[in-house]
Amino acid sequence: MELLQYAPRRYRDETVYSMAARLVLHDISISMSRSSQNVFQNKNLQLDSALPSFLPLLAEKMQCSCDELLQQHSLFPYYSMFANKRARQRALSTLLRGDSSGAFKALGLLANRLADESHLKYCPMCANNQKFAYGETYWLRAHQLPLVSVCAEHKCKLIRVPRRRKHLLFPEHSKPIDYKFDAVAMKIADISRDLLNSSNFDNGKLLKGYAARLVGRRLATTKSINLSKWFTEMSEYFVSLKAKDERVSQLLSEQSEHGFPANVFYSGNSSHHPIKHVLIITFLFEHFGDFVVNYSNTSTIVDNQNLPELPKQSDIDKAKHNKVKQYLNQNLSLRQIVKRANASAATVRNIAKRQGVQLTSMKRQVDHTTERLITIKLMVGLPTERISLQLGVSISDVEQVLSGQPEIKFLRRRIRNYRKRQQSRDNLLVTIGDLKHLRVKEVKKKCYADYMWLYKNDNAWLFNTLRSHSFPVKI
Numbered sequence: 001m002e003l004l005q006y007a008p009r010r011y012r013d014e015t016v017y018s019m020a021a022r023l024v025l026h027d028i029s030i031s032m033s034r035s036s037q038n039v040f041q042n043k044n045l046q047l048d049s050a051l052p053s054f055l056p057l058l059a060e061k062m063q064c065s066c067d068e069l070l071q072q073h074s075l076f077p078y079y080s081m082f083a084n085k086r087a088r089q090r091a092l093s094t095l096l097r098g099d100s101s102g103a104f105k106a107l108g109l110l111a112n113r114l115a116d117e118s119h120l121k122y123c124p125m126c127a128n129n130q131k132f133a134y135g136e137t138y139w140l141r142a143h144q145l146p147l148v149s150v151c152a153e154h155k156c157k158l159i160r161v162p163r164r165r166k167h168l169l170f171p172e173h174s175k176p177i178d179y180k181f182d183a184v185a186m187k188i189a190d191i192s193r194d195l196l197n198s199s200n201f202d203n204g205k206l207l208k209g210y211a212a213r214l215v216g217r218r219l220a221t222t223k224s225i226n227l228s229k230w231f232t233e234m235s236e237y238f239v240s241l242k243a244k245d246e247r248v249s250q251l252l253s254e255q256s257e258h259g260f261p262a263n264v265f266y267s268g269n270s271s272h273h274p275i276k277h278v279l280i281i282t283f284l285f286e287h288f289g290d291f292v293v294n295y296s297n298t299s300t301i302v303d304n305q306n307l308p309e310l311p312k313q314s315d316i317d318k319a320k321h322n323k324v325k326q327y328l329n330q331n332l333s334l335r336q337i338v339k340r341a342n343a344s345a346a347t348v349r350n351i352a353k354r355q356g357v358q359l360t361s362m363k364r365q366v367d368h369t370t371e372r373l374i375t376i377k378l379m380v381g382l383p384t385e386r387i388s389l390q391l392g393v394s395i396s397d398v399e400q401v402l403s404g405q406p407e408i409k410f411l412r413r414r415i416r417n418y419r420k421r422q423q424s425r426d427n428l429l430v431t432i433g434d435l436k437h438l439r440v441k442e443v444k445k446k447c448y449a450d451y452m453w454l455y456k457n458d459n460a461w462l463f464n465t466l467r468s469h470s471f472p473v474k475i
């Protein structure tokens with residue numbers, strides 16, 4: 001009898017998280033971590049990461065190419081859209097090697113210090129349709145984009161579900177539908193969805209297009225851009241979004257010197273977070289079509305008009321330095337200055353040192369007994385989230401205690417390293433035990449991330465183990 005093989009279901013625009021969660025759910029095991037181990041050979045995978053590390057394995061399970069997953073089911077096109085070609089390619093190869101945070105770094109997204117989406121989101125009408133058509137619900141890509149709170153198709157509010165790393169989550173059907181939202185939210189949903197489905201942008205052309213529109217909107221003359229007017233008008237335009245989204249209020253805060261929106265004109269070696277571009281496009285253009293036409297006609301616009309001189313990066317840096325100095329004089333803590341001036345901790349420390357100012361610690365929120373308990377728990381390597389839950393304090397209280405203790409940070413790194421080593425060794429041994437053919441290629445294929453970690457950090461053990469299991473390893 002011929003055995004037919006069916007590829008697992010893959011819905012249009014479904015997220016990779018959704019597919020991975022369904023595979024894990026359908027694996028009958030005693031626990032989620034055991035199922036995750038069975039399906040992905042790793043019980044600690046972060047399934048809901050915006051740029052997940054398990055794409056090669058998932059592609060194998062779904063019987064499709066990695067590229068299909070990346071282009072049609074992941075948020076990679078969105079996050080890489082405004083990056084330069086080299087950064088995009090570096091991020092892509094890093095991601096395909098199973099290194100999620102390396103991919104964020106290559107795209108310059110870590111440097112932007114803008115938080116990731118805290119919730120998974122779904123549209124109640126889409127969920128009802130999915131349940132009716134397929135008997136199950138799944139997560140859609142366009143709904144997971146940052147700042148998006150409305151379904152562009154059904155024009156209703158998305159339902160938000162807090163992410164839970166150790167739980168598999170799916171949209172619920174038959175939930176109430178809410179049509180109350182403002183025009184800006186609808187515009188962001190439309191523009192973000194269209195951006196996700198468009199190709200990459202040439203940065204130079206994009207910026208010239210912004211500049212030309214700024215002239216058209218009288219936010220710039222042919223001589224210069226009126227930064228304060230642009231900032232004020234954008235702040236007013238996004239006033240309700242600022243109240244709902246920490247990232248937008250961080251970018252458009254009155255007290256801060258972020259350099260936004262003008263700082264998009266400077267990319268240096270890193271890219272700007274797509275959120276910044278989405279805010280600018282939403283503010284400057286009527287709709288996505290208006291933006292695309294403007295972008296396509298940029299060369300004509302540039303020929304016909306004298307574009308304003310762009311503000312210099314050194315001016316923005318100078319303004320940032322002045323803000324840091326001002327906050328130092330006001331005796332604000334390091335953390336407060338980092339947040340308000342959008343400067344790195346190292347920059348603030350350097351300026352403080354040059355000015356001969358002693359940085360003050362933030363006022364302690366916890367008493368001495370709790371601080372002692374936090375220190376003990378930090379020393380045994382407990383995650384900060386768990387300590388905050390166990391002791392009923394905020395995560396920033398825990399981080400505050402940790403920030404003054406470099407020895408504990410070092411110790412925790414060693415504990416984490418030791419645990420990771422143990423876990424990778426265990427996973428490798430389990431994989432070897434299940435192999436039919438003793439080939440290094442097979443081990444690598446089945447537990448790539450663990451193999452690579454051991455290769456880099458625990459090389460002697462890895463090769464001794466392979467040799468002791470009679471692998472043909474060259475010396």
Ligand SMILES: [Zn+2]
Pocket residue numbers: 123124125126127151152153154155
């Ligand atoms: Zn919908």
